[in-house]
Amino acid sequence: MPTLTYIEFDGTEHTVNAELGISVMRGAIDHGVPGIDADCGGECSCATCHVIVNDEWMDVVGRPGEDEEAMLDLNPERETNSRLSCQIEVRDALDGLVVKLPEFQM
Secondary structure, X not given: OOEEEEEOXXXXXXXXXXXXXXXXXXXXXXXXXXXXXXXXXOOOOOXXXXXXXXXXXXXXXXXXXXXXXXXXXXXXXXXXXXEEHHHOEOOHHHOOEEEEOOOOOO
């Protein structure tokens, strides 16, 4: 199981072991990580699972698709390395992934 680290806005870190094939969002929800609301349940229709991917992971994680881009564009706190965690599938290549959580979810 890949290890993922979520860093809250205040710097609190949560490291979890996530099952292959689930989303990074689901990994947070399943382990009680605060700061991921996931209001739409992972349907890419609310942007309340916004994360900021550490720069060194962007090539591995990949860029957002068209639907995800549309949702991220609604977020005033969007950064160049923003992603919706519901759209990132956990796979072996993500072992050690670090994402930061924004102060507020939209």
